[in-house]
Structures are given as structure tokens and as C-alpha cells.
Amino acid sequence: MLLEVRDLHVEFRTRDGVAKAVNGVDYGVDAGETLAVLGESGSGKSVTAQAIMGILDIPPGRITGGEVLFQGRDLLKLKEEERRKVRGAEMAMIFQDALSSLNPVLPVGDQLGEMFVVHRGMSRKDARAKAVELMERVRIPAAKERVKDYPHQFSGGMRQRIMIAMALALEPALIIADEPTTALDVTVQAQVMDLLAELQREYNMGLILITHDLGVVADVADRIAVMYAGRIVESAPVHDIYKVPAHPYTKGLLESIPRLDQKGEELYAIKGLPPNLMHIPPGCAFHPRCPMAQDVCRTDEPPLYEVNGEEPARRSACHFWRECMNG
Ligand SMILES: Nc1ncnc2c1ncn2[C@@H]1O[C@H](COP(=O)(O)OP(=O)(O)OP(=O)(O)O)[C@@H](O)[C@H]1O
Numbered sequence: 020m021l022l023e024v025r026d027l028h029v030e031f032r033t034r035d036g037v038a039k040a041v042n043g044v045d046y047g048v049d050a051g052e053t054l055a056v057l058g059e060s061g062s063g064k065s066v067t068a069q070a071i072m073g074i075l076d077i078p079p080g081r082i083t084g085g086e087v088l089f090q091g092r093d094l095l096k097l098k099e100e101e102r103r104k105v106r107g108a109e110m111a112m113i114f115q116d117a118l119s120s121l122n123p124v125l126p127v128g129d130q131l132g133e134m135f136v137v138h139r140g141m142s143r144k145d146a147r148a149k150a151v152e153l154m155e156r157v158r159i160p161a162a163k164e165r166v167k168d169y170p171h172q173f174s175g176g177m178r179q180r181i182m183i184a185m186a187l188a189l190e191p192a193l194i195i196a197d198e199p200t201t202a203l204d205v206t207v208q209a210q211v212m213d214l215l216a217e218l219q220r221e222y223n224m225g226l227i228l229i230t231h232d233l234g235v236v237a238d239v240a241d242r243i244a245v246m247y248a249g250r251i252v253e254s255a256p257v258h259d260i261y262k263v264p265a266h267p268y269t270k271g272l273l274e275s276i277p278r279l280d281q282k283g284e285e286l287y288a289i290k291g292l293p294p295n296l297m298h299i300p301p302g303c304a305f306h307p308r309c310p311m312a313q314d315v316c317r318t319d320e321p322p323l324y325e326v327n328g329e330e331p332a333r334r335s336a337c338h339f340w341r342e343c344m345n346g
């Protein structure tokens with residue numbers, strides 16, 4: 020495994036109490052593989068990513084347990100200086116909002132070039148040439164002329180391509196993309212997603228793709244990890260999960276996708292709201308919203324059960340995964 024997150028716990032201490040944002044996350048991604056991380060707002064997708072990247076807000080955040088094994092080393096044990104070397108060079112992140120991630124007063128070419136000056140000790144001139152090359156890689160038209168332009172002179176889609184170029188610059192082994200296309204128009208979303216998927220294959224990178232959009236996932240992901248209240252509730256190869264979900268929450272998510280052949284019919288939406296992270300319900304955190312909940316679900320927290328004994332592994336944190344798959 021390129022990256023393996025084991026039993027990760029993160030909490031936030033605020034004036035109102037302790038929010039348990041991540042409560043024992045286990046997931047992994049291999050080189051050349053795309054892992055999609057799904058789940059409603061507040062389920063801990065971004066916080067997990069920030070803990071992996073080492074950019075968590077500490078305080079109020081605090082990692083209270085677990086390991087982040089990257090190429091065999093536990094990143095949580097590294098000193099900040101070593102951590103900084105890993106970031107950018109070996110793993111990079113793409114955020115939703117390019118405009119606030121890019122420096123507004125610096126030409127994009129200089130920002131791209133900076134990566135090579137700082138990490139590779141290149142001259143400004145060589146770095147500029149590299150910047151143009153990268154802009155061409157992400158198919159920005161007239162890259163040579165546009166290298167001197169400022170972020171606000173690009174469209175949203177083009178800016179997101181620049182973010183992808185920044186992330187790719189040092190050819191990292193892992194990219195984490197946190198809702199990379201959410202802020203874009205639907206047609207542009209697809210183009211940016213296709214580009215990212217293409218480059219990921221070409222560079223044989225591991226990709227963690229955080230998204231709300233189950234539609235996107237089917238096209239690009241190899242595996243899916245579904246999060247709820249800071250835990251993985253189901254993890255499986257993408258085709259298996261679409262065929263038969265093994266967790267009632269996943270089932271609810273899948274049934275919420277609009278389908279062209281069901282026009283007019285009301286969408287199934289999961290009833291209720293995700294829990295308050297300061298008061299996560301005992302037992303299975305999903306039980307108050309679950310149509311299949313039994314007494315045991317209100318008292319016993321389900322482990323991540325092995326749903327099939329074979330590879331690739333499939334897991335579900337539901338006491339009734341068998342019933343879920345059969346019904
Ligand atoms: N800086 C912070 N200070 C306090 N609490 C925080 C902070 N960042 C995150 N949290 C807590 O962690 C929870 C999980 O946040 P996270 O950003 O990981 O959600 P998410 O799954 O990425 O949601 P979304 O889909 O909306 O991006 C939040 O609901 C909040 O309670």
C-alpha cells in the first residue's frame with residue numbers, strides 16, 4: 020500500500036465542547052489507484068485528508084490516535100520539517116477553491132515555477148520554462164503567453180487546471196483532491212475530472228478523491244470508502260458497491276442519485292440529519308436514521324465486518340450487512 024490510514028482519531032476542542040470529527044478511520048490507496056471518499060457534509064472527509072497532509076488546524080484540532088503510513092513510514096511521527104518535505108514533493112492536495120489557494124498578486128507562472136526553485140533549486144528562467152510545460156500538460160491554451168497572467172484573469176475551470184498543475188509539479192506519489200470540481204459548471208466539472216483521471220493514470224499516482232457526487236465516482240474510482248460521523252461505514256470496489264451496497268447508509272446514498280429513467284418520481288433521501296459530533300449516539304452512529312435498526316444497533320458499535328473473505332476486500336460496519344445485501 021502506498022498510503023494506509025489506521026484507526027485515525029481527530030477531535031476539535033471548542034468552547035462548546037469536544038467535537039469528535041474522526042473516530043477510527045481505516046482506509047488505504049495504492050499507486051495507480053483511485054479511492055473515492057463519500058459521505059454527507061461534516062462526516063470527516065476533509066479533516067481526515069488534512070491529518071494525512073499535515074495541515075490540520077492544531078489547535079483547536081488534535082490527533083488523538085492512529086497512524087498514517089505513507090510508503091511505510093508513519094507520518095504522524097515525523098518532525099514538522101520532515102513533514103514539510105513530504106508535502107508538495109511526495110503528496111499534494113487540490114482544493115475546491117482555486118482562487119483562495121492561489122496567490123492573487125503573483126503571476127501563475129511564477130507560482131508554478133516557485134515549486135521548482137524551492138524544491139529543485141532551479142534557476143528562475145528554467146523554472147519559468149517548466150511552468151509553461153506544466154500549463155501545457157493541463158491543456159491551458161496559449162500557455163506561453165498566459166504564464167504571466169494573474170489568477171483572476173483565468174476562468175474557474177482554467178484556475179482549477181492550474182491547481183492540478185501545481186499539485187503535479189513535483190510528480191508526487193499521492194494526490195488528495197478535496198471536491199476539486201464542486202465550484203465549477205457541470206460541463207467544466209467533467210472536463211477537469213477527466214483530465215485529473217487521465218494524469219493520475221499516466222503518472223501512476225495514488226488518488227484520494229473526496230466528493231459528494233456519486234455520479235462522478237462511478238466513472239473514475241477503483242474503490243469507495245463511505246464515511247459517516249467520522250468512521251468508514253463501508254469500503255468496497257466501486258462496481259460491487261453499485262451492484263449491492265452492504266450498508267443501509269450507502270444504500271440510502273445510492274438511492275438518492277437522480278436517475279434519468281425515473282423522471283418525476285420522488286427521490287429517496289435519507290431521513291434525518293447526521294449526528295452532532297459532540298454527542299454521537301451510542302451503538303451504531305447511524306441507527307437513529309436507519310430503516311433496518313434493531314436493539315443491538317442502539318447499544319453495540321459495529322466493527323468493520325469482512326463482507327467477503329477474498330481480495331479485493333469488502334467491509335461493512337453494519338451488524339446486518341447480510342440482510343442489507345439480500346434485501
Ligand atoms: N477548524 C475546525 N474547528 C472546529 N471544528 C472543526 C474544524 N474543522 C472541522 N471541524 C469539525 O469537524 C467536522 C468534520 O469536518 P469535515 O470538514 O471533515 O467535514 P466534511 O466531511 O469534509 O464535510 P463537507 O462535505 O461539508 O466538506 C465538522 O463538522 C466540524 O464539527
Ligand SMILES: [Mg+2]
Nearest residue numbers: 064065066197
Ligand atoms: Mg470537506
